[in-house]
Amino acid sequence: MESKDQYAVYGNPVKHSKSPQIHAAFAEQTGQQLHYRAHKVELERFAETAGQFFSHGGKGLNITVPFKLDAFEFADQLSGRARRAGAVNTLALQEDGSIYGDNTDGVGLVRDMHDNLGWELSGRRVLVLGAGGAVRGILGPLLKQGPAHVLVANRTVDKAQSLAAHFDSLGNIAGCSYDGLAGGQFDLIINGTSASMSGDLPPLPHHILSTEACAYDMMYGPEPTPFMRWAAGETAWAVSDGLGMLVEQAAESFCIWRGVRPDTKPVIELVRQSLS
Numbered sequence: 001m002e003s004k005d006q007y008a009v010y011g012n013p014v015k016h017s018k019s020p021q022i023h024a025a026f027a028e029q030t031g032q033q034l035h036y037r038a039h040k041v042e043l044e045r046f047a048e049t050a051g052q053f054f055s056h057g058g059k060g061l062n063i064t065v066p067f068k069l070d071a072f073e074f075a076d077q078l079s080g081r082a083r084r085a086g087a088v089n090t091l092a093l094q095e096d097g098s099i100y101g102d103n104t105d106g107v108g109l110v111r112d113m114h115d116n117l118g119w120e121l122s123g124r125r126v127l128v129l130g131a132g133g134a135v136r137g138i139l140g141p142l143l144k145q146g147p148a149h150v151l152v153a154n155r156t157v158d159k160a161q162s163l164a165a166h167f168d169s170l171g172n173i174a175g176c177s178y179d180g181l182a183g184g185q186f187d188l189i190i191n192g193t194s195a196s197m198s199g200d201l202p203p204l205p206h207h208i209l210s211t212e213a214c215a216y217d218m219m220y221g222p223e224p225t226p227f228m229r230w231a232a233g234e235t236a237w238a239v240s241d242g243l244g245m246l247v248e249q250a251a252e253s254f255c256i257w258r259g260v261r262p263d264t265k266p267v268i269e270l271v272r273q274s275l276s
């Protein structure tokens with residue numbers, strides 16, 4: 001057994017994950033002795049692989065696509081936000097040997113928008129694009145910020161409506177199709193679709209941004225995404241990609257595991273430089 005505490009990110013694919021770089025930077029900054037690696041898990045073998053990791057003394061895992069639901073089922077206890085999201089991105093070994101499951105994606109998004117970018121969320125008219133797993137992970141923490149309302153728009157409208165119904169008790173939220181957006185006005189628009197990955201953009205009408213609207217893409221890359229270019233063309237007041245969210249969700253996981261909160265700003269810079 002190695003002397004450093006062992007952590008990993010489990011995904012498939014996982015080769016391009018920035019998590020090892022981020023957690024190594026957090027560990028160095030805070031003087032924590034740990035080792036963190038990326039591990040590609042076979043599609044049908046999540047529970048078996050995670051079980052072996054913890055039984056060999058592993059302390060914690062981050063979970064990425066496509067295993068967040070498997071991790072949800074694997075955990076012995078769940079945080080409230082993981083239960084609401086129906087997905088887990090952080091597993092932590094507890095002192096009694098049980099496994100705690102949390103979801104830090106939503107708090108990561110909210111911290112990046114509010115603390116790093118200085119965007120006000122309370123009282124805002126928010127539009128969220130997409131109704132898949134990524135959006136499900138962020139709606140709870142977003143609604144807790146007290147927006148005026150949240151509209152979830154999706155190509156498959158039923159998914160937007162059932163997601164809105166699921167989070168209905170947390171705030172003013174509804175689902176609609178992209179056609180249903182015409183004539184609306186929003187102060188914050190968040191792209192949670194995977195459209196950017198194929199260089200695509202959801203079919204958005206013109207003139208839906210208010211004069212001080214902010215636009216956030218949960219995706220990131222060396223270049224602005226199609227959604228970011230669209231928002232700039234619609235003269236959004238501020239536009240951001242999701243790199244800060246990635247680092248903030250990692251910081252929250254690190255804090256759950258180690259009880260220490262790292263300073264995220266230099267790490268966001270570090271990862272940004274490594275993209276170009």
Ligand code: ATR
Nearest residue numbers: 130131132133134135155156193194195200201202
């Ligand atoms: P993830 O875990 O990344 O959220 P997902 O659960 O497969 O992945 O969800 C992908 C989301 O992106 C969905 O909301 C999907 O819309 P549909 O539910 O209608 O399929 C959306 N999406 C993907 N490609 C898109 C595109 N080209 N235009 C608009 N929406 C797209």
